[in-house]
Amino acid sequence: MTTPVPTAELRGVDLDYRSGPPWARQLKRAVSGVNLTVAPGETVGLVGQSGSGKTSVGRLLLGLLRPTAGAVLFEGRPIDDERRRHRGRLQAVLQNPSWSLNPRLRCETSVAEPLTVAGTVPADERHRRVLHMLEQVGLDPGVAGRFPHQLSGGQQQRVAIARALVSHPALVVFDEAVSALDVSVQAQILNLVRRLQDEVGFAALFISHDLAAARYVSHRVAVMWQSEIVEVADATALYHHADHPYTRSLFGLEPGAAGRH
Numbered sequence: 164m165t166t167p168v169p170t171a172e173l174r175g176v177d178l179d180y181r182s183g184p185p186w187a188r189q190l191k192r193a194v195s196g197v198n199l200t201v202a203p204g205e206t207v208g209l210v211g212q213s214g215s216g217k218t219s220v221g222r223l224l225l226g227l228l229r230p231t232a233g234a235v236l237f238e239g240r241p242i243d244d245e246r247r248r249h250r251g252r253l254q255a256v257l258q259n260p261s262w263s264l265n266p267r268l269r270c271e272t273s274v275a276e277p278l279t280v281a282g283t284v285p286a287d288e289r290h291r292r293v294l295h296m297l298e299q300v301g302l303d304p305g306v307a308g309r310f311p312h313q314l315s316g317g318q319q320q321r322v323a324i325a326r327a328l329v330s331h332p333a334l335v336v337f338d339e340a341v342s343a344l345d346v347s348v349q350a351q352i353l354n355l356v357r358r359l360q361d362e363v364g365f366a367a368l369f370i371s372h373d374l375a376a377a378r379y380v381s382h383r384v385a386v387m388w389q390s391e392i393v394e395v396a397d398a399t400a401l402y403h404h405a406d407h408p409y410t411r412s413l414f415g416l417e418p419g420a421a422g423r424h
């Protein structure tokens with residue numbers, strides 16, 4: 164049996180940020196020697212404390228940042244040459260739905276935007292796909308005509324997920340996508356992500372500082388510590404074989420939760 168080409172891959176990636184004025188340039192290494200793959204249909208959780216480099220890894224995989232060293236591949240080919248062709252196939256769901264939903268646009272327009280930008284789907288088909296997507300994320304079709312401020316935080320995040328999935332992406336990066344929601348709503352959205360992934364089949368990177376949430380939705384979990392990935396394991400095995408002291412300290416705070424299978 165041949166191993167499928169990963170949907171997304173980082174190979175030996177370093178990322179430095181430059182800051183400060185030209186006469187006092189400072190380099191900050193945010194990602195160091197990172198190797199990571201996300202297979203088709205797989206969810207990889209990425210956990211770590213604030214500032215460990217998780218968002219930077221997500222932005223590298225989306226082709227939004229260029230690595231300082233190493234390679235970023237999308238479906239087996241370097242991403243930087245081809246980002247334009249990937250439009251709609253790489254999507255993100257961010258912590259705050261208002262970052263992806265324009266407050267002045269009705270939800271239908273926001274959800275349809277990736278299709279409108281691609282320019283390949285006729286208007287009546289876009290309308291049909293938006294309504295179908297809203298249904299898939301558990302929203303009433305009437306939401307299409309509403310503005311974001313007329314919805315709850317959980318409903319807004321469902322709309323943002325519908326927007327991310329409407330163009331049938333190969334990879335979705337969820338960056339702290341449930342952190343801003345009430346705990347009961349967090350569980351609903353985590354269950355929604357799991358169900359949609361089973362139904363729709365995208366690959367996903369699920370970035371979170373919350374190990375329990377990441378293990379719940381992920382097949383494998385990578386642990387980031389001070390710009391490096393220090394551990395990658397099956398979501399269940401990680402609990403039994405946590406090697407790195409940081410991973411063990413995470414479990415000290417979170418005993419006994421089960422991984423996804």
Ligand SMILES: Nc1ncnc2c1ncn2[C@@H]1O[C@H](COP(=O)(O)OP(=O)(O)OP(=O)(O)O)[C@@H](O)[C@H]1O
Pocket residue numbers: 180181182191192193211212213214215216217218219220372
């Ligand atoms: N544009 C930037 N310019 C300079 N330094 C940056 C920039 N963006 C991030 N950094 C630094 O790079 C490091 C990694 O940041 P990153 O946002 O990737 O971490 P993170 O694990 O996602 O953190 P958080 O959970 O707080 O978002 C941090 O030290 C951060 O301060």
